[in-house]
Amino acid sequence: MSKGEETKEKILQQAAELFNQQGYAGSSISDIMRVTGLQKGGIYNHFKSKDDLALQAFDFAIAQLRQHYLAAIHSKRHAIERLQAIIGVFRSYVDNPPIKGGCPLLNTAIESDDAHPALRQRAQQAMNSWRKLFYRIIQKGIEKGEIRSTVDADEVTTILIATLEGAMMMSKLYGDSIHLERAINHLTHYIESQLRI
Numbered sequence: 001m002s003k004g005e006e007t008k009e010k011i012l013q014q015a016a017e018l019f020n021q022q023g024y025a026g027s028s029i030s031d032i033m034r035v036t037g038l039q040k041g042g043i044y045n046h047f048k049s050k051d052d053l054a055l056q057a058f059d060f061a062i063a064q065l066r067q068h069y070l071a072a073i074h075s076k077r078h079a080i081e082r083l084q085a086i087i088g089v090f091r092s093y094v095d096n097p098p099i100k101g102g103c104p105l106l107n108t109a110i111e112s113d114d115a116h117p118a119l120r121q122r123a124q125q126a127m128n129s130w131r132k133l134f135y136r137i138i139q140k141g142i143e144k145g146e147i148r149s150t151v152d153a154d155e156v157t158t159i160l161i162a163t164l165e166g167a168m169m170m171s172k173l174y175g176d177s178i179h180l181e182r183a184i185n186h187l188t189h190y191i192e193s194q195l196r197i
Contacts, residue, residue, distance in 0.1 A: 008046045011036050012060040015053055020061060020101035023111045024054050024119060055122055061104035062126045068098055069133065079141025080196050083134070083160070084188065090164050091184055094177040102172045105130070106165050131157050138195075147195045156195065163187055 001009075014035045018027050029050060032043060047053040072085040093103065101107065105126050112119035134157040141147035167183030 004046070007038075007042075009060075011038065011043060011046060011053070012057050015057040016061040016064075016104065017100045019054060019057055020099050020104045020107055023107070024116060025111065051116075051118065054116075054119060058104060058108055058119060058122050058126075061099045062129075064098040065104070066129075073137075079137050079144065079146045080191060082137045082141075083191055083195075086134070086137075087160075087164065087184055087187055087191075090168065090180065093168065094171055094180055103165060103168050106169060127161075130161065134160055141195070145197065148197055151195055159190075160187060 011032075015027075015032055018031055018035050022031065029040060029043070032050075032053070033040060036043065043053070047056065068089050069086055072089045073082045076082045076085050097103075105123060108119055109123040109127070112123055135153050138147060138151065138153035138156055142149055142151060142153065163183050163186070164180075167180040170179035171177050
């Protein structure tokens, strides 16, 4: 990796954490300069604008999350084990988030709802990718006889994601991981009692 590529990755990492904690609108170029230790010209040498940096920083954050999920399911072959592994990754997010500030997908989806259409579109793309991951695991589990044939993969995907994201939001809001723990315990039971054959 060249020095320029290293600098760009450093900016992305630090900007991703800044935006995830303060929000895109709440982060000024001065804030970005402070966390990166670079002058404005050093930042704009790598990014066309703050919007360009925000989009690339979001992509960087989502790539970090994706690596965690894929690593967790890599050695798992059974659909139920794969779903449980993804849920287990969420458990670690409260104490050891890959990007400081909580789930970047949730944070970005809320902030960009009406204020930043390009960022909102990126959040939708990231959610679509996450939904496809869950859906494929469930659908393959049905096809292989590991998950009940009566299960609606799309419905279960919505339940899993909405429960995890909602619990993450509550744990972050209250500064108490009990909400995420309760949701994970519920989903673990749900998967075992409603999905497993």
